[in-house]
Amino acid sequence: xxxxxxxxxxxxxxxxxxxxxxxxxxxxxxxxxxxxxxxxxxxxxxxxxxxxxxxxxxxxxxxxxxxxxxxxxxxxxxxxxxxxxxxxxxxxxxxxxxxxxxxxxxxxxxxxxxxxxxxxxxxxxxxxxxxxxxxxxxxxxxxxxxxxxxxxxxxxxxxxxxxxxxxxxxxxxxxxxxxxxxxxxxxxxxxxxxxxxxxxxxxxxxxxxxxxxxxxxxxxxxxxxxxxxxxxxxxxxxxxxxxxxxxxxxxxxxxxxxxxxxxxxxxxxxxxxxxxxxxxxxxxxxxxxxxxxxxxxxxxxxxxxxxxxxxxxxxxxxxxxxxxxxxxxxxxxxxxxxxxxxxxxxxxxxxxxxxxxxxxxxxxxxxxxxxxxxxxxxxxxxxxxxxxxxxxxxxxxxxxxxxxxxxxxxxxxxxxxxxxxxxxxxxxxxxxxxxxxxxxxx
Amino acid sequence: xxxxxxxxxxxxxxxxxxxxxxxxxxxxxxxxxxxxxxxxxxxxxxxxxxxxxxxxxxxxxxxxxxxxxxxxxxxxxxxxxxxxxxxxxxxxxxxxxxxxxxxxxxxxxxxxxxxxxxxxxxxxxxxxxxxxxxxxxxxxxxxxxxxxxxxxxxxxxxxxxxxxxxxxxxxxxxxxxxxxxxxxxxxxxxxxxxxxxxxxxxxxxxxxxxxxxxxxxxxxxxxxxxxxxxxxxxxxxxxxxxxxxxxxxxxxxxxxxxxxxxxxxxxxxxxxxxxxxxxxxxxxxxxxxxxxxxxxxxxxxxxxxxxxxxxxxxxxxxxxxxxxxxxxxxxxxxxxxxxxxxxxxxxxxxxxxxxxxxxxxxxxxxxxxxxxxxxxxxxxxxxxxxxxxxxxxxxxxxxxxxxxxxxxxxxxxxxxxxxxxxxxxxxxxxxxxxxxxxxxxxxxxxxxxxxxxxxxxxxxxxxxxxxxxxxxxxxxx
Numbered sequence: 001x002x003x004x005x006x007x008x009x010x011x012x013x014x015x016x017x018x019x020x021x022x023x024x025x026x027x028x029x030x031x032x033x034x035x036x037x038x039x040x041x042x043x044x045x046x047x048x049x050x051x052x053x054x055x056x057x058x059x060x061x062x063x064x065x066x067x068x069x070x071x072x073x074x075x076x077x078x079x080x081x082x083x084x085x086x087x088x089x090x091x092x093x094x095x096x097x098x099x100x101x102x103x104x105x106x107x108x109x110x111x112x113x114x115x116x117x118x119x120x121x122x123x124x125x126x127x128x129x130x131x132x133x134x135x136x137x138x139x140x141x142x143x144x145x146x147x148x149x150x151x152x153x154x155x156x157x158x159x160x161x162x163x164x165x166x167x168x169x170x171x172x173x174x175x176x177x178x179x180x181x182x183x184x185x186x187x188x189x190x191x192x193x194x195x196x197x198x199x200x201x202x203x204x205x206x207x208x209x210x211x212x213x214x215x216x217x218x219x220x221x222x223x224x225x226x227x228x229x230x231x232x233x234x235x236x237x238x239x240x241x242x243x244x245x246x247x248x249x250x251x252x253x254x255x256x257x258x259x260x261x262x263x264x265x266x267x268x269x270x271x272x273x274x275x276x277x278x279x280x281x282x283x284x285x286x287x288x289x290x291x292x293x294x295x296x297x298x299x300x301x302x303x304x305x306x307x308x309x310x311x312x313x314x315x316x317x318x319x320x321x322x323x324x325x326x327x328x329x330x331x332x333x334x335x336x337x338x339x340x341x342x343x344x345x346x347x348x349x350x351x352x353x354x355x356x357x358x359x360x361x362x363x364x365x366x367x368x369x370x371x372x373x374x375x376x377x378x379x380x381x382x383x384x385x386x387x388x389x390x391x392x393x394x395x396x397x398x399x400x401x402x403x404x405x406x407x408x409x410x411x412x413x414x415x416x417x418x419x420x421x422x423x424x425x426x427x428x429x430x431x432x433x434x435x436x437x438x439x440x441x442x
Numbered sequence: 443x444x445x446x447x448x449x450x451x452x453x454x455x456x457x458x459x460x461x462x463x464x465x466x467x468x469x470x471x472x473x474x475x476x477x478x479x480x481x482x483x484x485x486x487x488x489x490x491x492x493x494x495x496x497x498x499x500x501x502x503x504x505x506x507x508x509x510x511x512x513x514x515x516x517x518x519x520x521x522x523x524x525x526x527x528x529x530x531x532x533x534x535x536x537x538x539x540x541x542x543x544x545x546x547x548x549x550x551x552x553x554x555x556x557x558x559x560x561x562x563x564x565x566x567x568x569x570x571x572x573x574x575x576x577x578x579x580x581x582x583x584x585x586x587x588x589x590x591x592x593x594x595x596x597x598x599x600x601x602x603x604x605x606x607x608x609x610x611x612x613x614x615x616x617x618x619x620x621x622x623x624x625x626x627x628x629x630x631x632x633x634x635x636x637x638x639x640x641x642x643x644x645x646x647x648x649x650x651x652x653x654x655x656x657x658x659x660x661x662x663x664x665x666x667x668x669x670x671x672x673x674x675x676x677x678x679x680x681x682x683x684x685x686x687x688x689x690x691x692x693x694x695x696x697x698x699x700x701x702x703x704x705x706x707x708x709x710x711x712x713x714x715x716x717x718x719x720x721x722x723x724x725x726x727x728x729x730x731x732x733x734x735x736x737x738x739x740x741x742x743x744x745x746x747x748x749x750x751x752x753x754x755x756x757x758x759x760x761x762x763x764x765x766x767x768x769x770x771x772x773x774x775x776x777x778x779x780x781x782x783x784x785x786x787x788x789x790x791x792x793x794x795x796x797x798x799x800x801x802x803x804x805x806x807x808x809x810x811x812x813x814x815x816x817x818x819x820x821x822x823x824x825x826x827x828x829x830x831x832x833x834x835x836x837x838x839x840x841x842x843x844x845x846x847x848x849x850x851x852x853x854x855x856x857x858x859x860x861x862x863x864x865x866x867x868x869x870x871x872x873x874x875x876x877x878x879x880x881x882x883x884x885x886x887x888x889x890x891x892x893x894x895x896x897x898x899x900x901x902x903x904x905x906x907x908x909x910x911x912x913x914x915x916x917x918x919x
Contacts, residue, residue, distance in 0.1 A: 003500070003571040250455045293490050305491040308482030309555075321493050343478050347471055354467035361460035365453050377456055384463040388470065397473045 006316040016052040021348040024355040027097035042096035056111035063318040091427035098359040105407035131416040152203025155196040162189040163227035188413040202374035235401030286399035306339035314342030357384040372428040497558040504557040504579030508586040537648035541626035561808035578809035585614035593916035597909040602897040604649040610789040613798030620649040654778035658865025661773030668734040679707040687717035692765035712845025723771020747801035754779040785893035790825035792881040797825040850907040862902030878906035
């Protein structure tokens with residue numbers, strides 16, 4: 001019986017995700033759609049998310065005989081409602097397409113984690129609610145800060161100090177220093193400094209509006225990146241660097257500077273390759289993983305075994321062996337999804353991530369305040385780079401860098417920071433406060 | 443308030459960046475699809491991939507058959523109802539079919555994925571699922587001809603070496619034997635003994651496809667083609683053989699120091715005259731010689747549908763000593779070939795120059811008899827020109843009619859074309875590998891190409907050619 005349900009669910013899960021993705025590809029043109037169409041499409045998407053979530057959890061419930069699965073589904077729906085209500089209270093226009101995408105990713109995370117390690121899914125659920133509360137508090141604070149760009153130097157200094165603390169006192173994991181522990185909670189500052197960093201460079205640009213802004217933010221960015229390189233967290237350093245380069249381009253519209261910066265970044269990359277042995281081993285594992293399969297290439301080979309063996313339709317939930325992949329719940333969760341739900345679902349997921357990036361850029365385009373326009377653009381770049389680094393690393397498109405997959409990987413730090421991103425993007429028209437003018441609408 | 447148009451203009455960079463990143467996502471999708479469609483097989487069949495055990499929970503591994511329908515690998519149950527993979531013919535097909543047990547090898551490894559897939563009707567699968575039975579996996583039909591394989595296996599007898607026979611017009615491999623061999627039924631039990639490197643037997647190695655042998659006089663086929671290409675297809679040649687050829691301070695002797703006297707190219711070929719061919723080798727332009735061997739797939743990955751093959755090696759350059767070049771021209775020197783490669787050359791000559799890529803796996807059939815997939819013959823193209831193949835056909839016919847293989851009894855119904863070889867491989871010139879490369883045609887125009895090597899057996903005409911005759915007999919009867 002369980003086998004029939006699992007086999008059958010491969011097709012239903014695939015159809016739900018496929019319908020969602022097709023609508024997503026229409027929704028990225030959200031501002032050309034009229035309101036009724038947008039609303040109908042968004043509703044269908046929401047339904048697909050819920051169907052996907054319960055279909056996946058039902059299969060796991062049957063396979064593992066664990067009623068906790070259904071509870072997970074119910075709690076996830078409670079979270080969705082809570083998040084939706086919070087966003088509608090915070091801002092005038094609720095970007096439903098964007099939020100649906102976030103819900104889809106969270107559902108993927110819950111189903112996959114429940115499949116891999118049930119107790120992690122329960123913890124993930126708690127993280128979701130805690131992150132929601134904290135991120136709403138952060139939004140409240142942002143709303144009452146008067147002319148936020150005035151505090152840009154505080155953002156920069158706090159960010160750099162935290163990064164340096166990690167660089168010198170952090171715990172070493174996989175050759176990089178990422179975090180330090182505070183009691184039972186593992187605090188990974190770089191996730192939050194991404195945001196303070198965006199506030200800093202956007203602040204510089206809107207405050208000075210000329211070369212000074214460019215110079216100060218460039219120097220500040222350089223210090224951030226160097227601090228990350230000292231901590232050997234090169235994946236995150238790359239994310240910061242890319243965000244800086246493209247925010248500068250959007251602000252100053254200068255193609256020459258853009259190409260110069262990309263050139264400098266490339267040289268930096270080559271230098272990093274020559275100076276860090278752990279990058280070189282990752283390169284070998286990337287170019288020919290099977291040659292070092294029992295050593296450095298073990299992880300990526302396991303990931304590719306999983307994806308290849310799963311094939312286009314997947315093995316069916318609980319039918320594969322994703323737990324063979326090291327750190328599958330964090331960096332390599334995409335391989336687990338591809339193995340069991342199939343590569344077509346994996347492909348849809350990549351498309352949905354791409355659409356989410358466009359939706360965030362849409363938010364930036366329509367933002368009526370230049371500070372948050374820049375922050376939102378930066379968020380889009382951060383989100384895009386992080387996704388590409390993660391999935392690209394899992395499918396051997398690029399060497400693996402050890403960053404997490406947004407909203408899907410297990411982990412509290414990234415979940416909280418991502419939730420703050422989405423809330424900022426959703427409310428970017430309602431966040432800026434200037435005590436001299438009230439809320440600015442230009 | 444800024445109007446819409448200006449707004450769009452001052453913020454267009456946002457969409458430039460957006461499109462750029464979306465492009466990266468698309469690139470990633472293309473890469474991902476390409477991996478699944480093309481590259482994933484390398485990973486799926488890797489021995490480190492432990493996921494097969496999951497498939498075998500639901501499906502019984504399918505059988506492997508010869509082309510004429512004999513089971514050569516099947517799954518049976520022992521007294522405790524455990525699945526056991528058995529090979530009824532024990533050693534007969536061991537290298538080609540491989541084994542399951544100590545990891546996997548051969549067709550068992552290459553087609554593991556397909557053998558563990560069931561393509562019986564969906565409702566049967568669901569019924570099996572519900573009743574807790576396993577579905578039967580698809581069966582693999584190979585291109586082997588049982589009797590031909592048996593003739594090759596028994597003919598090789600106690601000798602180490604290899605036999606491979608290919609249908610020239612399709613590329614179907616009808617026989618492939620390599621010795622020393624092993625029994626795949628008991629591979630796990632004797633694993634340590636089989637893989638004991640101190641015994642230096644390398645029983646697991648399929649010498650037919652992965653062997654690297656000195657080609658001996660069979661290489662004169664290649665030198666002949668190089669000569670024809672150097673002379674625009676004209677085979678006018680004259681040489682007076684006095685039984686030896688001196689180059690530098692080295693002397694090349696004809697077999698048995700026989701003086702062949704005045705010869706044209708056909709005579710030199712059918713007599714396998716070392717002096718004449720050493721002379722030809724010295725006269726050839728080295729770059730063009732290398733070019734010809736590379737056209738004939740030396741130093742290259744062989745175009746086959748097989749899992750793994752060995753590159754043949756032909757190494758001379760402008761700094762190579764003359765004496766080495768002369769030896770290379772008669773198949774000694776540093777040249778190495780696999781029996782498969784020599785068989786492919788013979789196969790192309792038989793097929794008017796057109797090489798068909800050799801293959802072993804013919805089709806996959808579901809347990810209820812439905813065809814799942816069928817291998818279509820793949821044409822590599824013209825390996826040698828039609829005119830060259832015609833000339834070589836007449837030369838190889840002369841070898842059998844009046845040359846080194848004159849005394850071999852190939853039967854009356856067949857027309858046989860070939861080249862013998864006796865390859866030295868150590869300083870001791872009395873221990874030699876015995877080679878025969880060629881093909882046979884029957885009255886109906888059916889053809890079979892063959893390459894035989896018997897290690898340390900002696901003259902090609904005495905050992906390898908009679909074995910080829912037995913294989914032809916088994917195939918054409």
